Amino acid sequence: MVVIARTAADLCRFFIHQRNNGVIGQPLAFDAKIVDIVAESLGHNIRAEPADFLKYIAGLFPAATRPTRSIEIANMRVLVCDDQADVVEALRLLLKGAGYRIETADSPATLVGKLDDGKYDIVLMDMNYSRDTTSGAEGLELVSAVRARAGKVPIVVMTAWSSVDLAVEAMQRGASDFIQKPWDNHKLLGVVERQISKSARNAYSELEIARTVQQGLFPSRGGKSDGIEFEGLCVPAREIGGDYYDFLQLEGGRQALILADVSGKGVPAALLMANLQALFRTQTAGDLKTILRNVNSHFYRSTPPAHFATAFFAIYDPAARRLQYANCGHPPAMLFGRDGASCRKLDTTATVLGIMDGFETDVETVDVQEGDSLLMFTDGLTEAGIEDGEEFGEERIEEVLRRHLHLPVSELVAGVARAAEEYAKGQHADDMTLVAMRVVPKMGI
Numbered sequence: 001m002v003v004i005a006r007t008a009a010d011l012c013r014f015f016i017h018q019r020n021n022g023v024i025g026q027p028l029a030f031d032a033k034i035v036d037i038v039a040e041s042l043g044h045n046i047r048a049e050p051a052d053f054l055k056y057i058a059g060l061f062p063a064a065t066r067p068t069r070s071i072e073i074a075n076m077r078v079l080v081c082d083d084q085a086d087v088v089e090a091l092r093l094l095l096k097g098a099g100y101r102i103e104t105a106d107s108p109a110t111l112v113g114k115l116d117d118g119k120y121d122i123v124l125m126d127m128n129y130s131r132d133t134t135s136g137a138e139g140l141e142l143v144s145a146v147r148a149r150a151g152k153v154p155i156v157v158m159t160a161w162s163s164v165d166l167a168v169e170a171m172q173r174g175a176s177d178f179i180q181k182p183w184d185n186h187k188l189l190g191v192v193e194r195q196i197s198k199s200a201r202n203a204y205s206e207l208e209i210a211r212t213v214q215q216g217l218f219p220s221r222g223g224k225s226d227g228i229e230f231e232g233l234c235v236p237a238r239e240i241g242g243d244y245y246d247f248l249q250l251e252g253g254r255q256a257l258i259l260a261d262v263s264g265k266g267v268p269a270a271l272l273m274a275n276l277q278a279l280f281r282t283q284t285a286g287d288l289k290t291i292l293r294n295v296n297s298h299f300y301r302s303t304p305p306a307h308f309a310t311a312f313f314a315i316y317d318p319a320a321r322r323l324q325y326a327n328c329g330h331p332p333a334m335l336f337g338r339d340g341a342s343c344r345k346l347d348t349t350a351t352v353l354g355i356m357d358g359f360e361t362d363v364e365t366v367d368v369q370e371g372d373s374l375l376m377f378t379d380g381l382t383e384a385g386i387e388d389g390e391e392f393g394e395e396r397i398e399e400v401l402r403r404h405l406h407l408p409v410s411e412l413v414a415g416v417a418r419a420a421e422e423y424a425k426g427q428h429a430d431d432m433t434l435v436a437m438r439v440v441p442k443m444g445i
Contacts, residue, residue, distance in 0.1 A: 076122070
């Protein structure tokens with residue numbers, strides 16, 4: 001027999017939540033201790049065998065459709081801190097049942113240590129510990145310490161000694177929300193989801209702004225120079241990255257084409273990419289070696305030691321119909337003859353940019369003819385699909401490129417990128433950036 005006293009509706013709502021989130025009916029172990037903890041956290045008096053208890057509750061509610069959520073919580077990490085083991089266990093079970101990944105801490109020092117070692121989506125922490133069990137002063141100090149380490153991660157504070165003044169001060173120190181003990185499970189889960197969702201929206205907004213700025217740094221379109229036409233394309237991944245391409249007009253009617261990939265991800269890589277772009281754009285005179293030496297020298301001095309950039313840098317001389325290039329640790333570019341029968345790979349000639357001062361490179365020279373096509377690309381193109389076990393790779397790039405050689409360069413780069421995206425099923429962890437050049441009749445001919 002199951003005896004449910006006091007507010008049975010609250011307990012039922014908890015199990016509705018469990019049913020809706022697929023917990024009841026799945027092989028999740030519930031034992032007598034779990035039943036006692038859930039009952040204690042809700043303030044109920046429950047007497048039953050665990051199996052009978054679950055059977056009874058589950059039978060009250062038919063299987064429900066999973067509710068629509070504002071966020072996908074399967075991989076969201078929650079860090080819970082309280083010095084009372086039963087409270088930690090109750091929160092762990094509640095949040096795990098809702099689908100979150102849980103880490104726990106039993107003291108301020110442990111909490112701070114875990115923040116230094118890992119990344120979390122929200123911190124749920126008590127305000128009162130052994131040093132100070134009533135005033136919340138220790139908790140306020142911890143809020144400040146957590147905020148300093150966790151950046152913009154939401155902090156939700158809990159205390160049985162809550163007051164409006166304490167809540168206000170906690171918020172002033174960086175807390176995102178406040179929950180009073182004993183808590184209501186439905187409300188607590190709502191607060192956690194709402195704060196994570198809000199944080200995710202803010203992060204997405206900031207990344208979208210950064211992505212928009214980054215995309216604005218690329219040339220708006222390709223173009224034509226005397227004897228060549230060229231085009232570039234960047235297919236961004238989910239996360240902002242450090243790919244960069246550019247077309248620069250140099251003295252003497254020469255045309256420079258640049259494709260680079262800054263190490264790292266996120267906003268730091270994007271900032272380094274913008275720095276690299278500015279360095280290249282100040283170099284309008286000199287030969288290829290001189291330009292790369294100058295760029296590397298400035299990039300080396302302004303870049304943290306762990307960061308660098310691969311680059312493929314080419315200069316086309318229309319008078320001689322000659323292409324000079326340097327490959328700085330970048331994937332080899334592919335140069336096709338007009339009929340597509342021959343493919344020459346333009347391999348590495350130097351180390352990456354920014355890793356050492358005193359940069360030196362060999363410069364290769366290729367005589368080109370009308371109809372020849374060049375494709376440069378970042379490793380995001382070759383590695384497309386690697387998450388499923390096999391990358392797109394250079395052989396597939398070469399094969400697709402041959403099929404598109406008859407198309408204008410704008411359609412050529414779009415066709416290669418589209419083939420890689422289809423291969424990767426639209427899921428690629430890195431930006432895919434391509435630059436194509438084709439030799440065309442000289443102006444006036």
